[in-house]
Amino acid sequence: MAETYIGAPIKRREDVRFITGTGTYVDDIKLPHMVHAAILRSPHAHARIRDIDTSRAEALPGVVSVFTLKDIGELDATVPIRMYKIPGLDKYLQPSLARDEVRYVGEPVAVAVAESRYLAEDALDAIDVDYEVLQEVMDVREAMEDKVLVHEHNGTNLAGVHHVSIGDADKAFAEADYTRREEFRVHRFTGNPMETRGIVAHFDRGKGELRVYGATKLPHLNRQTIAAFLQLPEHKCHFEENDVGGGFGIRGELYPEDFLIPFASVRLGLPVKWIEDRREHLLAANHSRQVTCELEIAARKDGTLLAIRAQIYGDMGAYVRTHGGLVPCSTGALLTGPYRIPNYQAKIHCVMTNKTGLGTLRAPGRVESCFYRERMLDMMARDLDLDPVELRRKNLVTPEEIPYEIGFTRPSAHPTILDSGDYASALRQALERFEYDEMKGIRGLQEDGRYHGVGLSYFVKNTGGLEPYEGARMVVGEGGGVSVFLSIAQLGQGHETAMAQICADALGVTMDAISVFHGNTDLSPFGWGTFASRGTVMAGNAVHLTALQLKDKILEAAARHLDVDASGLTLEDGNIVQPGTEAPALPLGELVAHMRESITPEQGVPELEATAYYNSNNITHTYGVHLAHVAVDPETGVLEVLKYLVVEDVGRVVNPLMVRGQTVGAAVQGIGGVVLEELVYGESGQLLTTTFLDYLLPTSTDVPPIDDLVLEEAPSPYNPLGVKGAGEGGIVGTAGALGNAVSNALGIEVKDLPLSPDRVRAWIRARGDG
Amino acid sequence: MKPAPFEYYCPETLDEAVSLLEQHGDDGKVLAGGQSFMPLMSLRLARPSVIVDLNRVSGLDGIAANGDGGLAIGALTRQRALERDAELPARNPLLAAAVPLIGHFQIRNRGTVGGSLVHADPAAELPAVTVALGADFVLTSAGGERVVSAADFYLGYMATAIEANEVLTEIRVPAWKAGRLWAIDEVSRRKGDFAMVGVALWADMDGANCADACITLFGVGGEPVRVEKAEQRLKGAALDDATLKEVERIVSEELEPDSDIHASALYRREVGGVLTRRALRAAAERGTEGNGA
Numbered sequence A: 001m002a003e004t005y006i007g008a009p010i011k012r013r014e015d016v017r018f019i020t021g022t023g024t025y026v027d028d029i030k031l032p033h034m035v036h037a038a039i040l041r042s043p044h045a046h047a048r049i050r051d052i053d054t055s056r057a058e059a060l061p062g063v064v065s066v067f068t069l070k071d072i073g074e075l076d077a078t079v080p081i082r083m084y085k086i087p088g089l090d091k092y093l094q095p096s097l098a099r100d101e102v103r104y105v106g107e108p109v110a111v112a113v114a115e116s117r118y119l120a121e122d123a124l125d126a127i128d129v130d131y132e133v134l135q136e137v138m139d140v141r142e143a144m145e146d147k148v149l150v151h152e153h154n155g156t157n158l159a160g161v162h163h164v165s166i167g168d169a170d171k172a173f174a175e176a177d178y179t180r181r182e183e184f185r186v187h188r189f190t191g192n193p194m195e196t197r198g199i200v201a202h203f204d205r206g207k208g209e210l211r212v213y214g215a216t217k218l219p220h221l222n223r224q225t226i227a228a229f230l231q232l233p234e235h236k237c238h239f240e241e242n243d244v245g246g247g248f249g250i251r252g253e254l255y256p257e258d259f260l261i262p263f264a265s266v267r268l269g270l271p272v273k274w275i276e277d278r279r280e281h282l283l284a285a286n287h288s289r290q291v292t293c294e295l296e297i298a299a300r301k302d303g304t305l306l307a308i309r310a311q312i313y314g315d316m317g318a319y320v321r322t323h324g325g326l327v328p329c330s331t332g333a334l335l336t337g338p339y340r341i342p343n344y345q346a347k348i349h350c351v352m353t354n355k356t357g358l359g360t361l362r363a364p365g366r367v368e369s370c371f372y373r374e375r376m377l378d379m380m381a382r383d384l385d386l387d388p389v390e391l392r393r394k395n396l397v398t399p400e401e402i403p404y405e406i407g408f409t410r411p412s413a414h415p416t417i418l419d420s421g422d423y424a425s426a427l428r429q430a431l432e433r434f435e436y437d438e439m440k441g442i443r444g445l446q447e448d449g450r451y452h453g454v455g456l457s458y459f460v461k462n463t464g465g466l467e468p469y470e471g472a473r474m475v476v477g478e479g480g481g482v483s484v485f486l487s488i489a490q491l492g493q494g495h496e497t498a499m500a501q502i503c504a505d506a507l508g509v510t511m512d513a514i515s516v517f518h519g520n521t522d523l524s525p526f527g528w529g530t531f532a533s534r535g536t537v538m539a540g541n542a543v544h545l546t547a548l549q550l551k552d553k554i555l556e557a558a559a560r561h562l563d564v565d566a567s568g569l570t571l572e573d574g575n576i577v578q579p580g581t582e583a584p585a586l587p588l589g590e591l592v593a594h595m596r597e598s599i600t601p602e603q604g605v606p607e608l609e610a611t612a613y614y615n616s617n618n619i620t621h622t623y624g625v626h627l628a629h630v631a632v633d634p635e636t637g638v639l640e641v642l643k644y645l646v647v648e649d650v651g652r653v654v655n656p657l658m659v660r661g662q663t664v665g666a667a668v669q670g671i672g673g674v675v676l677e678e679l680v681y682g683e684s685g686q687l688l689t690t691t692f693l694d695y696l697l698p699t700s701t702d703v704p705p706i707d708d709l710v711l712e713e714a715p716s717p718y719n720p721l722g723v724k725g726a727g728e729g730g731i732v733g734t735a736g737a738l739g740n741a742v743s744n745a746l747g748i749e750v751k752d753l754p755l756s757p758d759r760v761r762a763w764i765r766a767r768g769d770g
Numbered sequence B: 001m002k003p004a005p006f007e008y009y010c011p012e013t014l015d016e017a018v019s020l021l022e023q024h025g026d027d028g029k030v031l032a033g034g035q036s037f038m039p040l041m042s043l044r045l046a047r048p049s050v051i052v053d054l055n056r057v058s059g060l061d062g063i064a065a066n067g068d069g070g071l072a073i074g075a076l077t078r079q080r081a082l083e084r085d086a087e088l089p090a091r092n093p094l095l096a097a098a099v100p101l102i103g104h105f106q107i108r109n110r111g112t113v114g115g116s117l118v119h120a121d122p123a124a125e126l127p128a129v130t131v132a133l134g135a136d137f138v139l140t141s142a143g144g145e146r147v148v149s150a151a152d153f154y155l156g157y158m159a160t161a162i163e164a165n166e167v168l169t170e171i172r173v174p175a176w177k178a179g180r181l182w183a184i185d186e187v188s189r190r191k192g193d194f195a196m197v198g199v200a201l202w203a204d205m206d207g208a209n210c211a212d213a214c215i216t217l218f219g220v221g222g223e224p225v226r227v228e229k230a231e232q233r234l235k236g237a238a239l240d241d242a243t244l245k246e247v248e249r250i251v252s253e254e255l256e257p258d259s260d261i262h263a264s265a266l267y268r269r270e271v272g273g274v275l276t277r278r279a280l281r282a283a284a285e286r287g288t289e290g291n292g293a
């Protein structure tokens, strides 16, 4: 046993049920008299709905109900924007069911409820919708011309604009020795948790209460929205997440289905289940990335960075969803990375197209901006004949400059501040671990007939913060067992383990005395959610603070029981001890037994519990380096990643096994996104990648060797534990490192993604010698 | 993603199966391993009203030697069974090398040889290999049997010569010629994916020169594509660099593939040529060692 639980490589408590398939996921929920919903989705990218006739469908055997927007009537609601509420975006919200027009393939139009999912899908086949097909617009550039409007009545496809202006970029450009301008593009792809979305809604007419299973990520926020929509008091709505098979930013957001299924249950007074199938997931759940950037850089001849300017275009799809302008705005938020770039100017455009709405995907915007910046730095190094590593080292913010205030890079009242770090140290360790210098010789054509290259990217990633607080409630019960109730949800990361580790250390009990509960709005009235790598930062610190309060309470109760002064007591491994005395240890369980059986009114009440919130707007920043060694077959364009390293400083590691799992998993997901995955739209706005036959995820046979090095050199000064989030560092640098490695291998400049064989071949062909 | 309603039959004899098909005409469809058909049904892209499940029909699987030294493979033979057949590499090394390229082992555990051949995905390995090998397909209906060559079986994009009332029952593969050079190669996005481009080929040598050859590509058209012009170029020539380069050029010129989301037509043409050259070189380098009887 390590001295502390924090830092110990403890296997996750969740593993057994996740790995052996014995978890309880939303589709495992089966309630008496439960019926099944299926959703009719638009087959058109843009069309006017002239008429919907549900009579044939309703007449089918086993069909319970078919409803359309008419039935929702005055309850009609829209998916709310919760973050990055740039002015103007609120005119582009998505209704629960399409109003008079459909604006992307996959938009919900009607709902069928039947005795089985099979019958519900049969009913969908029998709903007759009369569409008048309208012209669609699928490309951001075209959309900017406003010739075809996604929302006619708004008069423009430019839904919102956000400006960032720090220093005087124009002046810096005018005075610079060196400038370069490039256009970069990141393609559209999305998160594919193994478990798709799903909802079981059960309205109990007797109690007038609604229970919704399958909520995750933001159960309290979703409850707030749905309670208002259904005109029910919030405390009469109970949202439970069950086990969750991954989220990646996509799952758990509020979508039209989150209105429709509870609505159906209230209307019918029956439990209603809807499980998203993979086709629906690819069509209807948030898409992500797809941000284009015109980037300009200005520097001195010696490589000193002076300024960057950027025009950023987010392809928002047909409706602005819960994340508002987050994806393109986050691209702007950390575009300057870990570097000292005093002048920064950006204009961020949120542009509507006839596609599925854009939302977050693990390190949204940050993957994109790291790609743009790190590619640009490699180009600049080539232009100025500088070593790309030296160029970066020279411009890294130094420990002396930290905390380093970049300025107001987000639409928020808080400036972006790099809170702690030794950036040069992480770079040095990354290069050593990768044996970077030894690999200098292997650039270009090698004996195996392939072009080899090495690419590096440096990232910073905000973690925690964004929304102010999370809470924890802790109760001591029989035998000294401690129950920890979290306000935060879990998407599969391992809170049940990490939070128990944090609690055990702060409280002074053994970990096996602790049970962790989460993901149920009945456990705590308020809470935000699991995103932005904030779980350990926010909930971890809440647990820490609560445990300290509870410990005081326990010691006071023990002091009364023992008739000693509380200041002489402490709690160690579940025993109340009096250091420096001969007094025997009092096991916490004995104190509890006493309080339960024979506490007197003078001794108080048998209550040992505490609740505390960690409340902070401060954002911590992890940082680190990705390094990739790739080989490209010039004749087939096939790319192989031979070696991959992620180095990240997470401030303080709670559980190294879990951090490694997050890092490697994120890197696999990142590499998959850069090389394989793409949501492709074809003629008349049809999504062509609606199954895993065409949407290519990395599978176990495609994972390259991934090494990771986790550093703890710079604990965050912002929170008691000193932790930063570790969920995204493994993905942020993937596009940058791979883009640089392929460019390095082939002597070309990669400016867009994905790195598919067909595109790589096209670049080689364009080079003129292949 | 649930299939539309259908009636389900699971006959235990071939006679029963074909009479069910006879009875239901165009409404009936055969189910084998389900690896291609079930997804199509779940997406409601296929909506058969009657399913005739072959999985309980006896006598449709197995790998046997036929009279002339070739193979008779039951249509319901699982791809994995073929892969695991210890004698296959000696009896037909090209077929043996092709099977592991089909999907992943989980798919091959269920997927059948006949299912792959009738499904006729233009990027599938087995249709191309059976064309290259000059295999014959036995099609059985209530009225009896007929035999169609693999080359005549494939009629364009996912279209074949099989009739709605017929079951593919056996695949007859001619004897492997001693000393034959062969290779199969493909490029796919991920391991186990359908090929973007692939080639299966063999060459019979007369001393240092090629006497006869067959070059069949897959993933480059609606059906397996034989490039006879390239085969002609090989005949009488040594498999040297200059010839191989020529063959590459001819293949690239002859192919008329389509573009799709995974690769452009140009990519397929270029890489079709490249793979053919590489496969020929690999075949020549391997020589006749381990090339079967």
Ligand SMILES: Cc1cc2nc3c(=O)[nH]c(=O)nc-3n(C[C@H](O)[C@H](O)[C@H](O)COP(=O)(O)OP(=O)(O)OC[C@H]3O[C@@H](n4cnc5c(N)ncnc54)[C@H](O)[C@@H]3O)c2cc1C
Binding pocket: B029, B030, B031, B032, B033, B034, B035, B036, B037, B038, B054, B075, B076, B101, B102, B103, B104, B107, B110, B111, B112, B113, B114, B115, B116, B117, B118, B119, B121, B123, B124, B125, B126, B162, B166, B167, B168, B169, B192, B193, B194, B195
């Ligand atoms: C993830 C994945 C990856 C794959 N990758 C590849 C790959 O790389 N290469 C490849 O070649 N294939 C691949 N496949 C397809 C696989 O090989 C299938 O097994 C094969 O295409 C169909 O065989 P089946 O036995 O499953 O047939 P089924 O799916 O049952 O049937 C397919 C079609 O053939 C008909 N049919 C089947 N048997 C007969 C018969 N005896 N007589 C008449 N008609 C019949 C059916 O009616 C149906 O129309 C992949 C499949 C999956 C799911």
